[in-house]
Amino acid sequence: MGDNVKKKTDEKKSRRSDLPIANLPCIELSGNREMLIEGSRGVLEYSPACIRINTSGMILSAEGRELNLRCISESALIIDGFITSLTFTV
Numbered sequence: 001m002g003d004n005v006k007k008k009t010d011e012k013k014s015r016r017s018d019l020p021i022a023n024l025p026c027i028e029l030s031g032n033r034e035m036l037i038e039g040s041r042g043v044l045e046y047s048p049a050c051i052r053i054n055t056s057g058m059i060l061s062a063e064g065r066e067l068n069l070r071c072i073s074e075s076a077l078i079i080d081g082f083i084t085s086l087t088f089t090v
Helices: 002-017
Strands: 026-030 034-038 040-046 050-055 058-072 076-089
Touching (some): 040 058
Antiparallel strands (some): 026 034, 040 050
């Protein structure tokens, strides 16, 4: 059973490595309450209802209620609040 899980994990890793993801942002969601974005190039819009982030090749829009930029660094940020939708504009 353990070998089967390892095989599936290895297959997923090999498929992921074929994707051209070098310049794409890394986005990690914790439910709909927190989002970490690595690869940010700046904040385009900031309000409690909408936060728009510039990333490499796309704009990420998070919409919801009581949205807040909790932490900002040179290339990453954390949004918290009640996230209701995410939109990617290429």
